[in-house]
Amino acid sequence: MSLKLRTLGKSGIKVTEIGLGLWAAGGGEWGQPGDEDSLRAIDAALDAGVNFFDTSDVYGNGHSEELLGKAMRGRRDRFVVATKIGWRGFDGQKRCTAYQNVAQLIAGVESNLERLQTDYVDLIQSHISFRDPTMEIFLEGFQKLKAAGKVRAYGMSSSDFEYIQAFTQDGQCATLQIDYSLLNRTPEGAIFDHCQRNGIGVIVRGALAMGILTGKLREDSSFGEGDFRSKWLTDPEQNITYRRDLAHVAELRGLERSDRSLAQAALQFTLAHPAVSTVIPGARNAHQVASNVGAASAPALSPEDWALIDRVVPPRGGRKIWPA
Ligand SMILES: NC(=O)c1ccc[n+]([C@@H]2O[C@H](COP(=O)([O-])OP(=O)(O)OC[C@H]3O[C@@H](n4cnc5c(N)ncnc54)[C@H](OP(=O)(O)O)[C@@H]3O)[C@@H](O)[C@H]2O)c1
16 A cells, blocks of 8 residues: 655645654664665665655764765655754753854755755754744744755744744744654644644654654663663663653553554554644664554554553653653
């Protein structure tokens, strides 16, 4: 069954309802990148009909963008590319980005394009998750880049409703990328209502809760060297939350069937909300891509499944998996 297309808010850009997130492909916080596996994952996604790919200038310090650029060579037209800008050179003390004027912001996005080896991206997103002193510079810069044909649309990535309202106030922002999953239903309500009212397409990240919602993790699971998820075991506070998540997952296993994995049910859950344009599960290899794309053709969630979901994490309940 082919993947359905949905529209990215007011941009009019059509994307497959399941895309591919390329954070782990960059390495960095996720430990050593496996470039060959990541390139095969991108190929597998294309073969399955996926057209939407999400990356950022900071994933692996640019490595994820470079890898996607390599994968796109000679076939740029098969990719709808979303990338992000904001965290490079961020001043933590002043809580302010490095982009002090519009020219600097535009030069920054031109660096994104160079790493991606393309002369335009379909979607540029502000990666900053809270209002900082350069928000207006981002808005003006993104609008100029759009007028120049270097980006087709722009959006933001955040879970902070006040900031989302400010960033989208002039009516030109096309998308919101946000953490939303069976374990984090907090965007339901005010944030999704705002998006639906204002033609803002929602891009769901963290739908697998960074692996927790695949059902493969245990209290004593170990992660690869440099993988930031190790903190879920070593940091006492994070460990309490991690164990609570695993307890929820034990109950959510009731969603598994012989022809639908828990991960597939988790992806279907996000796609069921009418505000959602696409979900972008991260994947390390072609096998994970195939499994995730399979969510589109697996049996749909039943009323009994929804009752279970609402019992484990009620509507608007749960917690953000990633602080952004
Ligand atoms: N601030 C932001 O803008 C922001 C923040 C977070 C994410 N994002 C974007 O959203 C994308 C998705 O989020 P995410 O990557 O953080 O989390 P996710 O999609 O919830 O989880 C992805 C991870 O789960 C594991 N996995 C995926 N599919 C699997 C399968 N079928 N079976 C078993 N394991 C599987 C893989 O890691 P292992 O194999 O190592 O377990 C993979 O890296 C990112 O790649 C990025 O593009 C953006």
